[in-house]
Amino acid sequence: MPARFQVREAKRVAALLFITALLVAACGREEGPGPMDATGDNDAGTAQSTLPGASAAGGVRADGTFRIVATTTQASDLSAILSEGVAGIEITPLMGAGVDPHLYQPTESDIRAMNEADMVIYSGLHLEGQFDAVFEALREQGTLIYTLSQPVKDAGYVIGGFVTDQYQAGTDDPHFWFDPRNWELTVTDLAQTLAELDPDSADTYVANAAVYGAQLQALFAWADEGMRTVAEGQRYLVTSHDAFQYFGSAFGWKMTAIQGISTEDEAGVRDIQETVQFVVEQGIPVLFVESSIPPNTIEAVQAAIVASGGAARVGVRELYSDAMGMPGTFGGTYIGMIAENVLTILQSYRCAGAGAHIPDWPQAIEIAPPQELLTVDCGSE
Numbered sequence: 001m002p003a004r005f006q007v008r009e010a011k012r013v014a015a016l017l018f019i020t021a022l023l024v025a026a027c028g029r030e031e032g033p034g035p036m037d038a039t040g041d042n043d044a045g046t047a048q049s050t051l052p053g054a055s056a057a058g059g060v061r062a063d064g065t066f067r068i069v070a071t072t073t074q075a076s077d078l079s080a081i082l083s084e085g086v087a088g089i090e091i092t093p094l095m096g097a098g099v100d101p102h103l104y105q106p107t108e109s110d111i112r113a114m115n116e117a118d119m120v121i122y123s124g125l126h127l128e129g130q131f132d133a134v135f136e137a138l139r140e141q142g143t144l145i146y147t148l149s150q151p152v153k154d155a156g157y158v159i160g161g162f163v164t165d166q167y168q169a170g171t172d173d174p175h176f177w178f179d180p181r182n183w184e185l186t187v188t189d190l191a192q193t194l195a196e197l198d199p200d201s202a203d204t205y206v207a208n209a210a211v212y213g214a215q216l217q218a219l220f221a222w223a224d225e226g227m228r229t230v231a232e233g234q235r236y237l238v239t240s241h242d243a244f245q246y247f248g249s250a251f252g253w254k255m256t257a258i259q260g261i262s263t264e265d266e267a268g269v270r271d272i273q274e275t276v277q278f279v280v281e282q283g284i285p286v287l288f289v290e291s292s293i294p295p296n297t298i299e300a301v302q303a304a305i306v307a308s309g310g311a312a313r314v315g316v317r318e319l320y321s322d323a324m325g326m327p328g329t330f331g332g333t334y335i336g337m338i339a340e341n342v343l344t345i346l347q348s349y350r351c352a353g354a355g356a357h358i359p360d361w362p363q364a365i366e367i368a369p370p371q372e373l374l375t376v377d378c379g380s381e
């Protein structure tokens with residue numbers, strides 16, 4: 001076993017022991033029924049669910065309460081939308097706006113919340129890269145864990161025509177939500193799962209999913225129309241990390257990023273140089289900073305282009321990649337996050353002199369972009 005791997009394995013075992021100790025301590029303090037007692041089945045080994053995204057049993061308790069812990073902002077948003085109008089449900093979000101899920105370490109209170117949950121909802125495909133040990137421990141004790149990416153993975157990622165690049169071969173890209181059609185698969189599957197776990201409210205979950213699914217279809221059509229108004233040869237999205245392959249594939253754009261599909265390995269000088277060379281060769285006019293990643297790598301690329309006599313703008317706003325915006329804002333919803341990204345890209349390209357048209361916002365969608373997102377000052381960058 002290589003030394004580096006041994007160190008990593010030792011760290012993993014240490015983390016697992018630490019988390020197991022925390023879980024045991026939390027169990028000792030817990031009064032009343034724990035998550036597994038709600039189903040009357042305490043044997044995690046035989047409690048496997050037949051639901052596609054779920055492992056183990058769980059769900060609503062005998063007293064009608066249903067505690068859900070959601071890791072990412074997307075997971076929290078969808079859980080809240082599907083459970084609107086359901087009494088007794090309690091959603092605890094772990095990550096906030098601007099948080100990088102690849103690097104986020106679960107805190108002691110996060111672990112306690114997951115231990116006390118009737119269901120944990122996470123994105124999966126190693127997006128939550130620091131959660132492996134805690135999920136392993138939770139699974140061992142029989143906590144119900146639902147993986148948002150599972151129905152999309154089961155569908156083979158064919159929706160949107162996503163093809164993994166050579167350098168990603170063998171690794172599933174975790175940013176599946178960026179094709180609204182993928183998200184629709186997740187919406188349907190999670191609603192069915194919630195309906196089975198909470199049969200009294202089954203109709204509400206399924207009805208919420210139908211209403212929301214129709215809005216996702218309208219969002220996709222709007223975004224697709226807008227993104228394709230940029231000339232085909234100019235459709236390049238340059239970002240800090242490679243989060244937009246599904247997005248690009250959905251709307252006919254090519255992606256390039258300084259870092260790969262995770263932010264766990266830092267960007268090096270060579271990554272910066274390669275991006276500079278690519279941007280200059282392709283004549284790409286705009287680079288985008290992501291809200292959950294420090295701007296320094298994109299700024300370094302821009303500075304190198306300017307130093308060599310070239311020009312590249314930075315987008316008129318940051319893009320949402322792995323984290324959505326602040327709760328209560330347009331970008332703090334899944335639909336708003338996708339729509340704001342589309343607006344930001346099209347407006348930035350227009351500022352750079354490219355032709356781009358923003359279609360009228362669909363009436364079928366309940367929320368709408370606020371005026372400040374529709375008007376933009378191109379500035380003098």
Ligand SMILES: [Zn+2]
Pocket residue numbers: 102175241242243261262263321322
């Ligand atoms: Zn990412």
